[in-house]
Amino acid sequence: MLPQRSPSPGPSSSASLPPGHFLSLQPSYSQPTVAFPSGAPSTSSHEANGLAPNTASLASADFEVDVRTGFLPGTSNVQRLGGKYEVWEEALDAARGGGKVGEGLIVGGKRDKERLWRDGVQSMPVLDTNDLCSSLPLLRRAHIVLTFLAHFYAHTTPLPTLPPSEREPIPIPACISAPLLTVSPLLGLPPILTYADTVLYNFLPVNPVIAPSYAVNPPSTIVTTFTNTRSEEQFFLISALTEIAGAEALRIMRQSLDELFIADEKAIRRLTVYLKKLAMQIDKISDITMTLMKEVDPEEFYHLIRPWFRGGDADGPQSAGWDYMGLRIEAGTSEAESAITEGRRGKMFSGPSAGQSSLIHAIDIFLTVDHSPTPEERAEALAAAETEPEHSGDSISMNSAPVSADAPAPAQASHGHGNGHGGEGAKPKSEATFLQRMLQYMPLPHRTFLLHLSTHPTPLRPLVVHYSATHPALAAAYDGALESLRRFREKHMRVVSLFIVQQARRKPSARVRKLIGLDEADETEADEEEKVVDIGEIRGTGGTALFKFLKRCRDNTTKAMVRPSGAGYELE
Numbered sequence: 001m002l003p004q005r006s007p008s009p010g011p012s013s014s015a016s017l018p019p020g021h022f023l024s025l026q027p028s029y030s031q032p033t034v035a036f037p038s039g040a041p042s043t044s045s046h047e048a049n050g051l052a053p054n055t056a057s058l059a060s061a062d063f064e065v066d067v068r069t070g071f072l073p074g075t076s077n078v079q080r081l082g083g084k085y086e087v088w089e090e091a092l093d094a095a096r097g098g099g100k101v102g103e104g105l106i107v108g109g110k111r112d113k114e115r116l117w118r119d120g121v122q123s124m125p126v127l128d129t130n131d132l133c134s135s136l137p138l139l140r141r142a143h144i145v146l147t148f149l150a151h152f153y154a155h156t157t158p159l160p161t162l163p164p165s166e167r168e169p170i171p172i173p174a175c176i177s178a179p180l181l182t183v184s185p186l187l188g189l190p191p192i193l194t195y196a197d198t199v200l201y202n203f204l205p206v207n208p209v210i211a212p213s214y215a216v217n218p219p220s221t222i223v224t225t226f227t228n229t230r231s232e233e234q235f236f237l238i239s240a241l242t243e244i245a246g247a248e249a250l251r252i253m254r255q256s257l258d259e260l261f262i263a264d265e266k267a268i269r270r271l272t273v274y275l276k277k278l279a280m281q282i283d284k285i286s287d288i289t290m291t292l293m294k295e296v297d298p299e300e301f302y303h304l305i306r307p308w309f310r311g312g313d314a315d316g317p318q319s320a321g322w323d324y325m326g327l328r329i330e331a332g333t334s335e336a337e338s339a340i341t342e343g344r345r346g347k348m349f350s351g352p353s354a355g356q357s358s359l360i361h362a363i364d365i366f367l368t369v370d371h372s373p374t375p376e377e378r379a380e381a382l383a384a385a386e387t388e389p390e391h392s393g394d395s396i397s398m399n400s401a402p403v404s405a406d407a408p409a410p411a412q413a414s415h416g417h418g419n420g421h422g423g424e425g426a427k428p429k430s431e432a433t434f435l436q437r438m439l440q441y442m443p444l445p446h447r448t449f450l451l452h453l454s455t456h457p458t459p460l461r462p463l464v465v466h467y468s469a470t471h472p473a474l475a476a477a478y479d480g481a482l483e484s485l486r487r488f489r490e491k492h493m494r495v496v497s498l499f500i501v502q503q504a505r506r507k508p509s510a511r512v513r514k515l516i517g518l519d520e521a522d523e524t525e526a527d528e529e530e531k532v533v534d535i536g537e538i539r540g541t542g543g544t545a546l547f548k549f550l551k552r553c554r555d556n557t558t559k560a561m562v563r564p565s566g567a568g569y570e571l572e
């Protein structure tokens with residue numbers, strides 16, 4: 001549980017930043033070590049070419065936030081592991097069918113091809129990770145390779161025709177699980193595929209030799225996909241492009257926080273300008289997101305790509321989970337593990353979701369959009385959890401009331417994510433706490449950054465409320481930024497409608513049926529008709545009612561406005 005937010009700062013006459021003011025320092029580009037893989041605390045400032053002392057221990061590099069690339073790494077991602085780890089890369093190449101569409105493994109594991117591949121994986125040695133631990137980029141690549149292998153293995157394991165609650169957990173062989181369980185805590189990630197793996201650590205810029213940047217050297221290539229399709233590559237790449245556009249949003253937020261410390265007339269004028277700029281940058285992020293509509297084929301996304309993302313919780317609370325072989329049952333796996341699976345073999349981690357992007361969380365926190373559950377929602381979440389409350393880990397609780405009051409108690413973890421396969425029919429679970437649960441699926445430094453931001457001593461909203469009568473332009477600029485964020489969420493709902501709702505209703509084309517291993521003989525009469533799908537029934541993997549959740553996020557954005565505007569898009 002975080003410390004409570006401090007009450008409204010009111011006007012301040014102080015012109016100096018307190019020591020350790022987040023983001024006020026430039027990245028240190030320090031080298032990672034075994035003890036501190038995110039890089040040792042900086043002792044030098046970037047601007048001074050490493051000569052000036054940096055007395056703060058909270059330089060943004062220590063949060064792995066780069067001034068040019070935001071939450072994307074500022075240094076090149078590794079494309080392939082060498083040496084003894086080549087065997088992992090080879091297993092991944094084999095699963096992907098050498099990079100050709102239609103040549104890789106198919107979900108379900110019905111064919112000899114999948115069985116032979118799994119046999120091959122089982123005969124792989126259990127490698128130590130000693131040669132990886134001195135390099136953060138190598139650790140990241142190892143997490144990508146091992147989690148892709150884990151998903152390939154889990155989803156090519158044929159499932160018995162039993163209800164999920166009666167199934168054995170899916171075994172993840174020790175040659176994958178043992179190194180994965182060592183590497184994951186060093187990155188502060190759970191032992192499952194995350195947004196960091198598919199997006200943050202998985203891209204190369206136009207010129208990989210120089211640092212990525214939005215204007216000059218944007219992300220242009222994706223290293224690893226399940227299906228080798230252009231759609232999957234674009235899905236990851238477009239997310240990486242939103243992240244690099246987000247670096248500018250973070251820069252504006254940092255400048256705004258500087259002004260909040262000063263809070264005199266001039267500072268308020270500058271803050272007004274920054275908030276207008278932030279609104280424009282959020283619109284840019286929305287525009288980039290909307291390019292998905294033409295760059296990604298919706299039926300390929302839904303039927304071919306998305307099933308690979310399912311995590312161990314994909315069948316809702318009754319999921320059998322994944323059994324990480326070699327794991328001592330009494331040992332915890334990660335902050336993201338739910339209390340429900342502690343001490344049990346079947347672990348229920350969620351697959352990747354853009355809800356794990358720290359960028360939108362950071363914008364929410366900066367603008368004080370409060371996604372924490374209401375008391376009713378908390379009660380509903382507890383009732384839905386049926387058993388004991390899940391482990392909530394770090395949670396960011398906010399309150400967008402004019403003067404921040406009591407923050408709610410830490411929320412119970414929820415189930416559900418957009419990029420899993422759906423889990424339609426599972427019991428609705430606490431969508432109110434989804435975003436808080438997603439914190440545990442972010443790299444630890446990013447999670448720490450968000451926690452730091454959420455406890456900032458001079459938050460924005462109380463000041464805007466304080467000055468709203470005397471400085472209406474400030475309140476209008478603040479509401480304008482929220483309006484842009486609301487627009488982003490509305491556009492995103494349209495994306496979800498096309499890529500999930502509409503596809504859930506249609507049968508895939510013959511081309512996609514072939515790619516997912518269904519031949520004409522598998523077609524039944526029922527397949528010919530459009531399926532009737534109630535959107536209220538469409539769920540994230542673990543049972544989150546998707547549209548209830550997305551609307552809730554949109555409505556929370558509107559609620560933060562000083563002068564709220566009307567409601568918008570409704571899903572049909």
Ligand code: HEM
Pocket residue numbers: 235238239242289292296301353354355356357360416417418419489492495496499500540541544546549550553554
């Ligand atoms: C085909 C593309 C996409 C689909 C189908 C999709 C689907 C979903 C779904 C169903 C959710 C609900 C939560 C969950 O169960 O995970 C979600 C959440 C979320 N997605 Fe996406 N998404 C897509 C692309 C993106 C992109 C490019 C972004 C860019 C930042 C994004 C940002 C978010 C955020 C921030 C959330 C959390 C909810 C919120 O804050 O409003 N998504 N997504």
